[in-house]
Amino acid sequence: xxxxxxxxxxxxxxxxxxxxxxxxxxxxxxxxxxxxxxxxxxxxxxxxxxxxxxxxxxxxxxxxxxxxxxxxxxxxxxxxxxxxxxxxxxxxxxxxxxxxxxxxxxxxxxxxxxxxxxxxxxxxxxxxxxxxxxxxxxxxxxxxxxxxxxxxxxxxxxxxxxxxxxxxxxxxxxxxxxxxxxxxxxxxxxxxxxxxxxxxxxxxxxxxxxxxxxxxxxxxxxxxxxxxxxxxxxxxxxxxxxxxxxxxxxxxxxxxxxx
Amino acid sequence: xxxxxxxxxxxxxxxxxxxxxxxxxxxxxxxxxxxxxxxxxxxxxxxxxxxxxxxxxxxxxxxxxxxxxxxxxxxxxxxxxxxxxxxxxxxxxxxxxxxxxxxxxxxxxxxxxxxxxxxxxxxxxxxxxxxxxxxxxxxxxxxxxxxxxxxxxxxxx
Numbered sequence: 001x002x003x004x005x006x007x008x009x010x011x012x013x014x015x016x017x018x019x020x021x022x023x024x025x026x027x028x029x030x031x032x033x034x035x036x037x038x039x040x041x042x043x044x045x046x047x048x049x050x051x052x053x054x055x056x057x058x059x060x061x062x063x064x065x066x067x068x069x070x071x072x073x074x075x076x077x078x079x080x081x082x083x084x085x086x087x088x089x090x091x092x093x094x095x096x097x098x099x100x101x102x103x104x105x106x107x108x109x110x111x112x113x114x115x116x117x118x119x120x121x122x123x124x125x126x127x128x129x130x131x132x133x134x135x136x137x138x139x140x141x142x143x144x145x146x147x148x149x150x151x152x153x154x155x156x157x158x159x160x161x162x163x164x165x166x167x168x169x170x171x172x173x174x175x176x177x178x179x180x181x182x183x184x185x186x187x188x189x190x191x192x193x194x195x196x197x198x199x200x201x202x203x204x205x206x207x208x209x210x211x212x213x214x215x216x217x218x219x220x221x222x223x224x225x226x227x228x229x230x231x232x233x234x235x236x237x238x239x240x241x242x243x244x245x246x247x248x249x250x251x252x253x254x255x256x257x258x259x
Numbered sequence: 260x261x262x263x264x265x266x267x268x269x270x271x272x273x274x275x276x277x278x279x280x281x282x283x284x285x286x287x288x289x290x291x292x293x294x295x296x297x298x299x300x301x302x303x304x305x306x307x308x309x310x311x312x313x314x315x316x317x318x319x320x321x322x323x324x325x326x327x328x329x330x331x332x333x334x335x336x337x338x339x340x341x342x343x344x345x346x347x348x349x350x351x352x353x354x355x356x357x358x359x360x361x362x363x364x365x366x367x368x369x370x371x372x373x374x375x376x377x378x379x380x381x382x383x384x385x386x387x388x389x390x391x392x393x394x395x396x397x398x399x400x401x402x403x404x405x406x407x408x409x410x411x412x413x414x415x416x
Binding site: 058112150 | 337353
């Protein structure tokens with residue numbers, strides 16, 4: 001955890017500078033945190049683990065970034081980071097917030113690794129802290145964020161849900177499928193996801209995945225992979241970003257380069 | 260609707276309402292589904308539904324149980340792990356009670372009711388009704404579980 005706080009403190013001024021926010025406004029920014037395990041990784045080896053309310057971990061992270069506005073925390077397993085993003089967008093659209101810091105955080109922990117093993121999910125797990133500033137200005141615009149939930153599927157996402165979310169994201173963005181230039185895949189070699197791409201697009205767009213690089217970073221994966229994706233020069237103008245998780249949740253984010 | 264349930268009675272109440280369908284769910288998910296279902300049934304009506312609920316401590320009993328399993332050196336049981344994830348109450352609710360058009364589980368700082376009200380109001384642009392809840396598992400041997408819910412209809416806020 002102290003590593004995360006140190007990392008937050010180190011990255012805060014870079015992030016603030018890139019977002020073009022003055023120090024005074026930065027200090028008052030609201031923050032939404034998504035995580036599936038919160039501080040478990042910090043206490044799980046204690047003989048009598050003290051489970052502090054997860055909002056305390058979220059507040060600690062926000063303070064690490066130097067922001068002291070309202071803090072919310074949410075949890076929806078591997079889609080937690082995008083649940084946080086969705087909540088921030090809704091509060092901005094409602095006029096409650098002008099900008100928000102959105103964090104996806106996952107400390108490496110034995111409990112989650114054992115849980116995934118118990119379910120026969122042999123994924124390479126990773127820890128990450130992903131940070132995004134959501135604002136009405138910036139080089140990338142969120143054209144849509146579509147969600148599908150398949151309640152019959154507790155630990156995965158059916159191809160039909162994946163397809164419906166991607167189709168909805170494209171439609172809500174006002175795009176034609178042929179205009180999508182890049183798809184960030186949920187997984188590197190998932191035959192179902194490939195099949196969905198083949199059925200949705202006249203010709204399959206370029207794809208990218210960060211699983212090999214980052215591992216599966218669970219609740220952090222949305223903001224962390226998005227930060228990696230947009231943190232490098234990109235020639236594309238329209239990108240779809242897939243993210244799925246336990247509970248049958250499938251999210252598809254449509255990103256458009258701002259004009 | 261405010262449910263106060265002594266911990267030893269939770270299992271039988273859940274069985275009486277849902278039979279065996281929630282038997283593998285953890286107590287946090289059971290409390291969530293039980294309270295939200297009771298509120299929805301009492302309020303009646305129809306239309307699309309959202310579910311927005313909060314907790315201070317979340318699925319703490321399942322998390323403690325999972326950590327104890329981990330310390331024992333035995334393999335963690337899959338349903339013990341799944342019970343540590345509070346949001347997994349929503350697929351259970353959607354499957355056994357009512358489909359959900361929107362759902363979110365939040366940990367909030369004390370005194371953030373205005374954020375909840377703002378979100379609920381925003382959701383009524385896409386949901387006819389929003390279930391708004393607060394769930395806390397028993398924190399002491401003599402303390403009951405708590406599951407408090409109300410149903411907001413579009414235009415009521």
